[in-house]
Amino acid sequence: MRFTPRVPDVTLTPLDEESLVRLLVAAVADADPLEVMPPVDGPDGWTDRRRDAFLAFHRHRTLDPATAVERTWVIDVDGAAAGAARLERHGDDVEAGIWLGRTRRGQGVGKRVMQLLLDAAKQGGAARFVASTTADNHSARSLLDGLGAAMTVNQDEVFAALPLSG
Ligand SMILES: CC(C)(COP(=O)(O)OP(=O)(O)OC[C@H]1O[C@@H](n2cnc3c(N)ncnc32)[C@H](O)[C@@H]1OP(=O)(O)O)[C@@H](O)C(=O)NCCC(=O)NCCS
Numbered sequence: 001m002r003f004t005p006r007v008p009d010v011t012l013t014p015l016d017e018e019s020l021v022r023l024l025v026a027a028v029a030d031a032d033p034l035e036v037m038p039p040v041d042g043p044d045g046w047t048d049r050r051r052d053a054f055l056a057f058h059r060h061r062t063l064d065p066a067t068a069v070e071r072t073w074v075i076d077v078d079g080a081a082a083g084a085a086r087l088e089r090h091g092d093d094v095e096a097g098i099w100l101g102r103t104r105r106g107q108g109v110g111k112r113v114m115q116l117l118l119d120a121a122k123q124g125g126a127a128r129f130v131a132s133t134t135a136d137n138h139s140a141r142s143l144l145d146g147l148g149a150a151m152t153v154n155q156d157e158v159f160a161a162l163p164l165s166g
Contacts, residue, residue, distance in 0.1 A: 010112040012073035012085060012120075015062050019074040019081070024054055026074075026081035030101025036084070062086075071120075075113055077104055085113050087121055093161075094126035098143075110143050118147065122164055129162040 013019050027036050028046045033054070040053045062072040070088035074081050075098070083100035096117045100109055121129045129149070133140035135156050144160035145151060152159045 007112075008077045008107060008109060009079070010109055010116070011076045012113070012116050013076050015058060015072040015074060015084075017063070020055060020058055020063070022081040023058070023074050023084055024051060026083065026101055027054060030082075030103055031099065036099050075100065075109065077109055082109065083113075085117055087117060087124070089124070089126065090130075092127040093130045094121045094124060094128070094164075096121065096129060096131045105139065110139065111146065114143055114147060118162075127163065127165050129164055131160045133158050133160075 015023070027033075028051070033040070033046060033050050037050070037054050037057050040047075040050045042049055058072060060067045061070050062068050070086045072084055072086045075083040075085055082104040083098065086097045088095045088097075096114070098110055098113050098117070100113075118129060129147075131140075131144055131149070133144070135141075135153060135158055137158075141151070141158055144158075147160075147162055149160035149162040152161075
């Protein structure tokens with residue numbers, strides 16, 4: 001008998017106060033703080049200070065109209081928060097970013113999310129879809145390479161760019 005892996009149901013939910021709380025719960029359960037937010041001083045792990053900083057980070061960058069610089073979505077996999085996706089405009093470029101909880105990686109979710117981000121970027125009218133990662137991040141590199149993006153490696157940094165126009 002052949003076993004066909006089930007493709008999980010992947011949707012993007014625009015970030016708001018309700019989904020931000022779900023996102024924090026997912027991050028605490030399934031990710032290291034350094035994978036999902038800028039460094040915060042103090043002992044390792046999800047301290048109260050880091051949880052507050054995580055909420056403040058997303059409020060500042062996405063939810064507060066006075067300071068927002070990007071659009072963020074909660075990645076829902078089979079109805080439960082599993083990570084976040086973002087698009088940030090820089091002139092004609094739109095920069096994409098994704099993180100998934102550890103237990104959700106390697107199941108095709110990132111690939112599906114990248115396609116959804118690409119669709120959103122096209123609708124936003126940017127000329128180029130860009131993303132960067134580190135040289136040792138093989139899954140992120142495969143993901144970006146799979147989109148047909150041109151990849152530029154500069155020491156530890158990898159920059160991916162895909163024209164959207166035409
Ligand atoms: C990078 C990330 C978003 C990829 O999402 P994912 O759901 O794990 O990736 P997918 O399962 O969709 O696989 C995407 C590609 O990477 C490959 N891949 C997946 N895991 C891999 C691994 N551990 N090593 C090498 N390649 C891997 C897959 O085979 C696939 O390539 P293919 O289309 O050529 O078969 C996810 O691993 C993650 O959240 N990592 C931590 C945060 C991060 O590094 N973000 C990157 C910012 S751009």
